[in-house]
Structures are given as structure tokens and as C-alpha cells.
Amino acid sequence: MRRLTNMTTTSDLAAGSRRPLAAGDLAQLYAAHRLPLVRLAILLVDDRASAEDVVQDAFASLAGRLHKLRDPDAALGYLRTSVVNGSRSALRRRRTARAYVPPAEAEPPGPDDRAVLAEEHREVLAGLDRLAPRQREVLVLRYWSGLSEAEIAEACGISRGAVKSTASRALDALEQILKGEGR
Amino acid sequence: MNTLESRLSEALNARAEQVQPADLGPGHVPATVSPVRRRLQVGAAIAAVAAVAAVAAVAVSVLDDDGETGPSPAPQPTVSDTSNPTTDATTDPTADPEPAPTTNPPEGDLGYLLPFDTTQYVEPGTTVRFGDGETAAITGGELVVTGSGSVLRGPLEGIDPQDDVSITRVSLGQVGNGYLLAQTPGGDSQIQELYVAGDGGGLVLAQPPGDVPFGFGYAEGFPDGYLTWTAGDGSGLFTRVQLGDPAGNRWRVYRWEVTGPGEGGGPELLARDLVPTDLGVVCFGSGNPPRSVTPC
Known part of the structure; x- marks a missing residue:
């Protein structure tokens, strides 16, 4: 399990100074967290291009308010929230766009590289x-x-x-789905 | 971690590991905007808007002189203003999460914010009856609304169907009625969720935006707490976000609407998203619920 939270690199940023974050801090955040955030986004939106866009948008948003932040951990929290919201928006736009294309073209965007995953993992996903x-x-x-x-x-x-109850209900639902497919 | 959780964790990990550093496109660190530059940009924008307004005023004046038409009232923020699916402004992650400044205090009578609804919590399975005969109940893990010969159902997402819940109805314009469900899982925490009719004929959870809190609690960026309520007559759904010292009882208030069919004059929106309108800063009287509200 990946720990996409207060990683060591963030604690190095602006350490102890409580100064506003600066461009150099953003560069460090970008270097340290771009990949894990893209991985998070791809788990939410399923395709790499959208995931990269969502993450780039999150960093662009952070860049616009960087001077207001003094806590690198808060910056990471902001990025994470932006990625979750951005992924949801991407899914919504995709769903809306899909409603206006001919049915023959309305296949869901293919999670192209899922095919190489083990059967077990594909079922769960x-x-x-x-x-x-x-x-x-x-x-x-x-x-x-x-x-x-x-x-x-x-x-x-x-x-x-809500997190607790949502997680519990989601696991129940996932279990039912997997059982329903005879797994 | 049980078997299912392990399977899930492994599948997620396998999927994520498919993305390696070499797979990513050439990224670039976004440019930062310094406060000074930002102020200059804002100043320039204000100047530009003023210039456009001046030109527009002249144009309107000319039209008036010709007797062709009068000036239109200034557009007010509406659901359609913020619900364009091509802009997706309500959940745009690049949007500044700080509330946009508005005219403060709000003008006019604020009585529509009161009274706070005080719907009682009921046990699961209890049928709540509204004034026009419509009923709502939590049954079998679903919210079930019955009225006018139709039955709407929708699965609960964050609400525990085994626990007491309050169900409040609120009128939301074109989307129809919304049903605000509240639950207190423990301590001083509270879950609040709004369900509305979706495209499939069932009830769906309306999704809040990322930049304005919905419900009750505390969140990053809103350290002083927030609370969502419906006006007692079910005519409005609001959230207040406390500002500064709690003793000051100053709150920024938002009115909620929901995107839905026909909004925006374009293709029907499929999503049911909560859209806030910033009403400005008000002072509530003391007491819970408050019985007075004034501009401040």
C-alpha cells in the first residue's frame, strides 16, 4: 500500500521557517509527488492522459495560491483534494460527452493497459x-x-x-459485485 | 485486513504500478504568481471591466435615446450561470478555493434565512409525511419518496440505514424537490447529504463542490466550522461558514442550487451537482438555532 501522505520530502520544504512557500518548493513538490498523484488519479479516472491532466491542473492551481501557504503538508493536502475533485470532474465530463455521441461510439474509454493485469486484479478493478x-x-x-x-x-x-460508513458500504457493495460474478 | 481488502489493495497497487516515471509525458512545473503580480493582474482586470462597463453604458444610453430598448437588469447569478458543463466551474480544481468576494453585507430582507429547520430524527423505517401528502422513508438501505402516484428510490451513500436520520424536504426549482438527510454518527459530527431525482428516474446524491463546504463540520480552509440548513418552509438550502472569532457570530452564507435537466439552455446536464451562490456575510443572533439575522 502506498502512503500518499506527508512524505519525507514535504517535511524538508520550508523546514521550520514558516515562510510562505515559493517556486522552489513547488518544484520540489512537483518532483516528489507528480508520479504518485498521477497514479492516484489513474485509479480514479482510468486513463493516463486524463490522470496527467488532472494532476497538472492541481499543480497549476497550487501555483496560483502558493504564497498563501506556509505548510508543505497543507500543500500536499490541497493537491490531493484537487486531484480527487479534478478526477470527479473528468469523469463527469466524460459521462456528459458520452451521452451525445452515437451509440456505436459510446463505448467507455478503454483502460488500455488493464489487459495485461492478472485476471484477479481485473475483476476487482x-x-x-x-x-x-x-x-x-x-x-x-x-x-x-x-x-x-x-x-x-x-x-x-x-x-x-461519512468516510467510515462510505468505506463500509463500498466494501459490502464490492463484495456483492464480486460474488455476483461468481468469484 | 481481510481477504477482500487484501485483494483490493493488491489490485490497486498493480494498476498504479503500471505507471512508471518513464511513462509520464514531459511535465513542467507551473509558473507561480507572486502577490504583487497578482494584485496588478486584478487591478488590470478591474480597469478593463470598468472600461467595458463605460462603453456599455454609452451604448445603452444611445439605445434609450432612440427609444428602441431600455437597459436590461444586471444578470443575477443563477444555476445556469455556473452549471455549464463545458466550463464545470463549480468543481474546477483550478478555481481558487477561497470564496469570491461579494457585496457585503447582503442587501434586503434576510428573513428568508430563518427559521432554521428543526426536523426531528426518526428511527429507520419511519415514514415522514410532508404537507402535500408526499412521504419519505429509509427502507432497505434506500431513500424512498412516494407521492403523486410515483415512487422514487435511491441508494444511500454516506447515511447509515440502520441509524436514526432526519429527512427534510427543500424546493430546488427545475430539479424539483431535494431531500436533505442528516445523521449524527457520534460525538458532535454530523453527516448531511442531499438527494434529488436523477436522470434514471431514481434518487441520486447531489455532489458538493470542492471549494465550498456542504454539511456540517470543520475542514481545511474552513477551520471555524460550517453548517447546512434548510429554511423552515423548505424554500431554500443554505450553508454558513463561520468567519473569525466565533464570539463575533459572523458567517459567510451560501445558497445552494442543483444542476439538472434544461439548466443553462443547452444539452441537459446529467450530473446533479450542488452549486453555491455566495450571499455575503451576515451576523446571526446567539442561540441554537438562531432566531435573528442581520447584515454585518
Whole structure:
């Protein structure tokens, strides 16, 4: 499980100074967190191009308000929230666009490289696709990012209680989906 | 971690590991904007807007002189203003999460913000009846609304169907009625979710934006707490976000609307997203719920 949280590199930034973050800090954040954030986004949106766009947008947004931040961990939290929100927006735009193309072209965007995954993993990921967006986000943040309930609550903009109940219900739903497919 | 959790963790990890550093496109660190430069940009934008307004005023004046048409009222923010699917402004991650400044305090009578609804919590399975005979209940893990010969159902997402819940109905314009569900899982935490009719004929959870909190609690960027409520007559759905010292009882208030069919004059929106309108800063009287509200 990846720990996409307060990584060591962030604690090195602006260490102890409490000065506003600067361009150099952003460069360090970018170098340290771009890949894990793209991986997070790809688990939410399924295709690499969208995932990279979402992450680039998140960094661009952070760049615009960097001078307001003094805490690198808050910057990472901001990035994470932006990626979750951006991924949800990307899915929504994709869903809206899909509604206006001829049915023959309305196939979901192919998670191209899933094909090389083990059958076992493909089944679980397909089940994850069938959950509500919020449920999927909570499970990804919990079981891949390894975030605490409080961190997930912050990233998703919901209460800790909602995180707990959403995760529980999402696991139940996933289990039912997998059982329904005879697994 | 049980078997399912392990399977899930392994599958997610396998999927994520498919993306290696070499796979990423050439990235670039976005340029930062210094505060001074930012102010200059804002100043330039204000100047540009003023210039455009001046030109527009002249144009309107000319039209008036010709007796062709009068000036139109200034456009007010509406759902359609912020719900264009091509701009997706409400959840745009690049949007500044700080609320946009508005005219403060808000003008006019603020009585529509009161009273706060005080719907009681009921046990699961209890049918809540509204004034026009419509009913709502939590049954079998779903919110079920019955009225006018139709039945709407929708799965609950964050609400525990085994626990007490309050169900409040609010009118949301073209989208129809919304059903605000609240639950207190423990301590002083509270879950609040709004369900509305979706495209498939069922009830769906309306998604809040990332930049304005919805519900009740505390969040990064909103350290002083926030609370969502419906006006007592069900005519409005609002969230207040506390500003500064709690003793000051100053709050920024947002009115919520929901994107839906026909909004924006274009293709029907499929998503049901909560869209906030910043109403400005007000002072509530003390007491819970408050009984007075004034501009401040």
C-alpha cells in the first residue's frame, strides 16, 4: 500500500521557517509527488492522459495560491483534494460527452493497459468501476494511498463519519459485485 | 485486513504500478504568481471591466435615446450561470478555493434565512409525511419518496440505514424537490447529504463542490466550522461558514442550487451537482438555532 501522505520530502520544504512557500518548493513538490498523484488519479479516472491532466491542473492551481501557504503538508493536502475533485470532474465530463455521441461510439474509454493485469486484479478493478464515485474515491484513498479517515475526509470534503460508513458500504457493495460474478 | 481488502489493495497497487516515471509525458512545473503580480493582474482586470462597463453604458444610453430598448437588469447569478458543463466551474480544481468576494453585507430582507429547520430524527423505517401528502422513508438501505402516484428510490451513500436520520424536504426549482438527510454518527459530527431525482428516474446524491463546504463540520480552509440548513418552509438550502472569532457570530452564507435537466439552455446536464451562490456575510443572533439575522 502506498502512503500518499506527508512524505519525507514535504517535511524538508520550508523546514521550520514558516515562510510562505515559493517556486522552489513547488518544484520540489512537483518532483516528489507528480508520479504518485498521477497514479492516484489513474485509479480514479482510468486513463493516463486524463490522470496527467488532472494532476497538472492541481499543480497549476497550487501555483496560483502558493504564497498563501506556509505548510508543505497543507500543500500536499490541497493537491490531493484537487486531484480527487479534478478526477470527479473528468469523469463527469466524460459521462456528459458520452451521452451525445452515437451509440456505436459510446463505448467507455478503454483502460488500455488493464489487459495485461492478472485476471484477479481485473475483476476487482471492474467491480470498483461499478461503485459510486464517492465510494471508489474512499476505497482508493484508503487502500492504495493509505490515508487516515481524517485525511480522506479532508480530501473528499466529507465528515469522518461519512468516510467510515462510505468505506463500509463500498466494501459490502464490492463484495456483492464480486460474488455476483461468481468469484 | 481481510481477504477482500487484501485483494483490493493488491489490485490497486498493480494498476498504479503500471505507471512508471518513464511513462509520464514531459511535465513542467507551473509558473507561480507572486502577490504583487497578482494584485496588478486584478487591478488590470478591474480597469478593463470598468472600461467595458463605460462603453456599455454609452451604448445603452444611445439605445434609450432612440427609444428602441431600455437597459436590461444586471444578470443575477443563477444555476445556469455556473452549471455549464463545458466550463464545470463549480468543481474546477483550478478555481481558487477561497470564496469570491461579494457585496457585503447582503442587501434586503434576510428573513428568508430563518427559521432554521428543526426536523426531528426518526428511527429507520419511519415514514415522514410532508404537507402535500408526499412521504419519505429509509427502507432497505434506500431513500424512498412516494407521492403523486410515483415512487422514487435511491441508494444511500454516506447515511447509515440502520441509524436514526432526519429527512427534510427543500424546493430546488427545475430539479424539483431535494431531500436533505442528516445523521449524527457520534460525538458532535454530523453527516448531511442531499438527494434529488436523477436522470434514471431514481434518487441520486447531489455532489458538493470542492471549494465550498456542504454539511456540517470543520475542514481545511474552513477551520471555524460550517453548517447546512434548510429554511423552515423548505424554500431554500443554505450553508454558513463561520468567519473569525466565533464570539463575533459572523458567517459567510451560501445558497445552494442543483444542476439538472434544461439548466443553462443547452444539452441537459446529467450530473446533479450542488452549486453555491455566495450571499455575503451576515451576523446571526446567539442561540441554537438562531432566531435573528442581520447584515454585518
